[in-house]
Amino acid sequence: MTQTLPPAPAPPTETTLLVEDLVVDVLTEHGWATVVDGVSFRVARGETLGIVGESGSGKSVTCLSIAGLMPPRQTRVRATTLRVLEHDLTALSPKQMDDIRGPRIAMIFQEPMTSLNPAFTVGDQIAEVLRRHEGLSRRAARERAIALLDRVGVPSPQRRYRQYPFEFSGGMRQRVMIAIALACRPDVIIADEPTTALDVTVQAQILELLRELQREHGMSVIFITHDLGVVADVCDRVLVMYAGQIVEGAPIVELFEQPGHPYMEGLLAAMPRMDQPAGELASIPGHPPRVGAMPDGCRFHPRCRYAEDRCTGAGSPELVRLGPTHTTRCLRHPELTLRGTP
Amino acid sequence: MLKFFAMRLLTTVPVLVLVTFVAFGLVLLIPGDPAVTIAGPDATVEQVAAVRERLGLDRPVVVQYWDWVTGALSGDLGTSLFTSRPVATSIGDGLPVTMALAGTALLISLLIAVPTAILSALRRGTWLDRVATVGSSLGIALPSFWLGLVFVLIFSLGLGWLPATGYVAIEEDPAAWLAHIVLPALTLGIAGAAESTRQLRGSIIGVLQQDYIRTARAKGLRARMVIGKHVMKNASVPLVTVLGLQITALLGGAVLVEQVFGVPGLGQVAINAVTTRDLPVIQGVVLVAVLVAVVCNLLVDLAYGYLNPKVRPR
Helix, strand or coil, X not given: CCCCCCCCCCCCCCEEEEXXXXXXXXXXXXXXXXXXXXXXXXXXXXCEEEEECCCCCCHHHHHHHHCCCCCHHHEEEECCXXXXXXXXXXXXXXXXXXXXXXXXXXXXXXXXXXXXXXXXXXXXXXXXXXXXXXXXXXXXXXXXXXXXXXXXXXXXXXHHHCCCHHHCCHHHHXXXXXXXXXXXXXXXXXXXXXCCXXXXXXXXXXXXXXXXXXXXXXXXXXXXXXXXXXXXXXXXXXXXXXXXXXXXXXXXXXXXXXXXXXXXXXXXXXXXXXXXXXXXXCCCCCCXXXXXXXXXXXXXXXXXXXXXXXXXXXCCCCCEEEECCEEECCCCCCCCCCXXXX | CHHHHHHHHHHHHHHHHHHHHHHHHHHXXXXXXXHHHHHCCCCCHHHHHHHHHHHCCCCCHHHHHHHHHHHHHCCCCCECCCCCCEHHHHHHHHHHHHHHHHHHHHHHHHHHHHHHHHHHHHCCCCHHHHHHHHHHHHHHHCCHHHHHHHHHHHHHHHCCCCCCCCCCCCCCCHXXXXXHHHHHHHHHXXXXXXXXXXXXXXXXXXXXXXXXXXXXXXXXXXXXXXXXXXXXXXXXXXXXXXXXXXXXXXXXXXXXHHHHHCCXXXXXXXXXXXXXXXXXXXXXXXXXXXXXXXXXXXXXXXXXXXXXXXXXXX
């Protein structure tokens, strides 16, 4: 699938990550199935891009594929362009990708409880990144790791360096994960639901920490989440994914005030709000399509309240531009006035 | 870690006391009177009584036990009823041979199991994995005495590469020692190798799916670092459990393999003692075998402490 888009206006700053027409197939019981279908986007230096969507929409697979972390024998990844700064990722061998992960792309995962190796000290797990990529001595790596622990807000870092993950709380472990991701000052950090498993208060602290660090280091951040509250809090621009495709892309304020796709309208309506009485929480009827059983036409049409005959046939609609930075994959967008949140 | 070691060492004391009870209790459990056996079928009642007195069997059991334990503590396990050699000397001759055999067997089984399990787990579902799975099933199923004879047929009688029987002490001639120990050790180790391969393959596959392995790869660590460090340290825990059980099995298996290859180890001593009802020797062998097992289990627990920081006391 290729996108026929009018040329986008030149980005004002340096592009750190450029993805064009990313297609990911995974091996299922019934053969190969496409789970990410023609995803394209760019991230500028210092920008925070949110990717939202239900579980199974392909947002995590998109990011794991970019980082080369999908299991190779059960996955096929293709892309017209996959570039981090000057590095063309499509041309790199697995060994060369090892050199990209860490100093160029770093990741923070959802499960802080299971994402750290229980058999090694926290300090060792931070220091090994530095030893691997910057060739630091054991001593120098230790100094830097302690400084990193201190920077991400782990109290008494000297002592904590020697402790094991099971001695840390969930929030503290996520700080350690951030320290690991930050260790080699990456250009792009991909945070895959980094706060989903945490308490709300801890969640706010972690988001604040990420924001600070981004300002400090000028990193690009890709923030994967299904939590629109978090998106509104941290992201500059958002991509909405549904059934393996991007269905809408817009700057944060525009997306919330004037959504361009019925799916996004549905997501916004499903958000709990303070000014609404309890019990009136809306939800989108039906379920997302299963992998390998995509509906013909617009993939959202079986659940869309605005769907009409032309939405149901002749291939998936193209992504079209609503404004200079706003795109949608809806045939009826010119005639619809979708409701956002004030 | 030191505290953990000390604590663990302390808990072996009751075990050891229990072991001396059981080993000594053999005298009471084994049917027949050793005095009658020694005096011979034609002995008179007076002769039997004389033998009994000479052996101290007429004294209360508690006194006999105390003598035996205090003797054992000072390295005196009594003398053989038949050869009149000190038991400690017989064991001292046999034990190093059996230890060398069991140790080499363990080493060989690990040298087979670890690479096979890693390759098998990483290439899951390929022909290599299937060959390894079939091979380990065979290794578990084939009896060691048969395997030993087959090895002798092929490598000694057929190819003439290695001696079929006998043993040379390592301090006498290391090369000859190696030549003599390879076949028995391989025979003894192959079942363990098969078992360890299966266990390790399974645990590696499990660990590979853990989130922290994805983290290790996301850090850009080299594959050998991800496997050798992050996977193996976690996947080794079940292996260590299996090894702990295997050590005891190795001691038992050594008895058989020593017979097949004519290796003068503790197994030979044990078999001779059992066939002649040489009680002091049996007691001594049991005591030493259990001691070895206890020490090995201690090592296994220490390995747990190293591999899994959660089991260390704080």
